[in-house]
Amino acid sequence: MSSNIRALAAKCCFQVVEKGRSLADELPKQQEKVEGKDKGLLQELCYGVIRYLPELEYDVRELIAKPLTGKQRVAHFLILVGIYQLKYTRIPDHAAVGETVNGAKPLKQLHLKAMINGVLRNFLRNKDKVSDKPLPDAIKFNHPSWFIKKIQHGYPEDWQKILTANMQKPPMWLRVNQHKNTVDAYQEKLAAAEIAVSKQDEFSKALLLTRAVDVNKLPGFFDGEVSIQDGAAQQAAVLLNSQAGENILDCCAAPGGKTCHILELQPKLKAMTAIDVDEERLARVEDNLSRLGLSAKTIAGDAGSDSWWDGQQFDRILLDAPCSGTGVIRRHPDIKWLRKASDIDTLVILQQQILKNVWSLLKPGGTLLYATCSILPQENKEQIQRFLLDQQDASLVNIAQSQQEIGWQILPDEQGMDGFYYAKLIKK
Incomplete structure (x- = not known):
């Protein structure tokens, strides 16, 4: 397995698509088996297949009479890896085909070697033929249908621009x-x-x-x-605008980029607390604090309850709410396949619970900055609209370019940034 990058890529993509694993978790496991530049190639192949999945699946359906199932299913992903190389990389065709076909052996699919070879060579022969068959939007834009519909509804003028931006490789x-x-x-x-x-x-x-x-x-x-740290995420600490002597809370803080940025901008805080429900991810907050020479109190706790709270109210709170992640698809293309339409309603309810609970921890006159890396209005402006109606002691600070907007919605690749949302609230 370790000698064939295509086999490793197929195994990784199989785990993401078929088993619902995260690309961020699965890719490092496979990268441990290779060295040097091969790590980069493996990443390119995995991200590429996941990014262009509907289109590649369509290509395979046109070439294979009967879908590969059961124990042979991993070979289906090997073919996807092969077609991705032939369509989107500069790897010479003969090398892409040869190495992909050789990947059958470490995947224990040697009996399918001739078939894989035939499919890839057939694709090459027909690669430049232009079909007059209209493609569904899900294939044309490489996004799930439910997501396209939500974006069309939320952004009738910009939906195609958003989907196109999601397909780009993210900047640094x-x-x-x-x-x-x-x-x-x-x-x-x-x-x-x-x-x-x-x-x-x-x-x-x-x-x-x-x-x-x-x-x-x-x-x-x-x-x-x-x-x-993406440019959109760097807006958080600046918008929060912490002052010397204040008691600050970063809610759902992992991996800690915003916690650290708050401390970098204001070193004279009274106290900085970072909480996250995931202990493993909280360890990354501590790693980041250590590397940067900063200190904060880290607590493994659920932001939806106050069982972790010591009773001292906070001057300012950053709530980086759990969300669909639909603003960062260009960085995490597996979000398109790991998220389901039904997840959004569940997340909206969770956000409501956390927002209501965290608001009670804020001092009168204090500031709460609500943030998500989502572009879905349900999780963002609609969430804040509802909160303002329910919470009579909350007022909205205008941070958007237009006075009519509720909060600041950054769309993917706007000013080169990820998709993000911010709303700044003051407790009367």
Whole structure:
């Protein structure tokens, strides 16, 4: 298995699509079996297949009379890996076909080797033929039908633009640790390392690189001088605007990027508490704090209850609510296949419960910043509209460009950022 990257990619994609595993969990397991540049190729193949899944599935259906099922199902994903290479990579056709066919043996599908070879060669022969058959939107845009309908309903003018943005490879944004460096000084370090910056966000000072680089090449990364964090996520700490001497809570904090950013911007807090229901993910908060030389109280706790709370109300609360993740599909294309339409209603109810509970922990006059990495109105402006109707002591601070908007909805690739939503509330 370890000698064939295509076999590893097929196994990883099988686990994601058929078993509902996360790509973030499955890919590292397979990457452990390869070294150097092969890790990058394996990532490219896995992300590519998951990104273009409906289109690749359509291609296979046109080429195979009878679907592969049962123990042979993993070979279906090997064929998807092969077709992805032939359509979307610069790997020479003969190498893509040969290596993919050879992947049958480590997957214990040797009896299907001739069939896999035939399917890939048949695809190559017909690759440039243009079909006049109209494709359904799910295949054309490589998104599930239920999601396309929700985006069409929420964004009738921009739905195609959003789906197209979701198919792009994500850019790399940096957050300079202003405890250790000014943004300008760090840009000089990047220039010396021949790493180009394409823009700086005016509000958050986030840096967008011209192209992504290996984390090992970032000057001072392991000394805590810089972090990788999307430009949209970097708006949170700036919008929260913590002041010296305040007691701050970061709710649903893992993996801790926003916790750390709050501390970087305001080192003179009275206290900083980060809670998350997942103990394993909370460990990543502690790792990030340690690398950056920062400290916070971390608690494994459920934001929907106050069993973890010591009774001291907070001056400001960041609630990065559990959500559908539909704003970060370009970074996590498996969201398209792991999420179901029914999940959204469940998430909306969970968000309501957490928002109501966390509001009770906020001091009168305090600020709560509600955030999601979703673009679905149900989870965002509609959620806040409902909260404002139910909660008479809550008022909305305008942070959007238009006075009519409820909160600030960032769409995928808007100003190069991920899809994100923010609403800023004051407790009267």
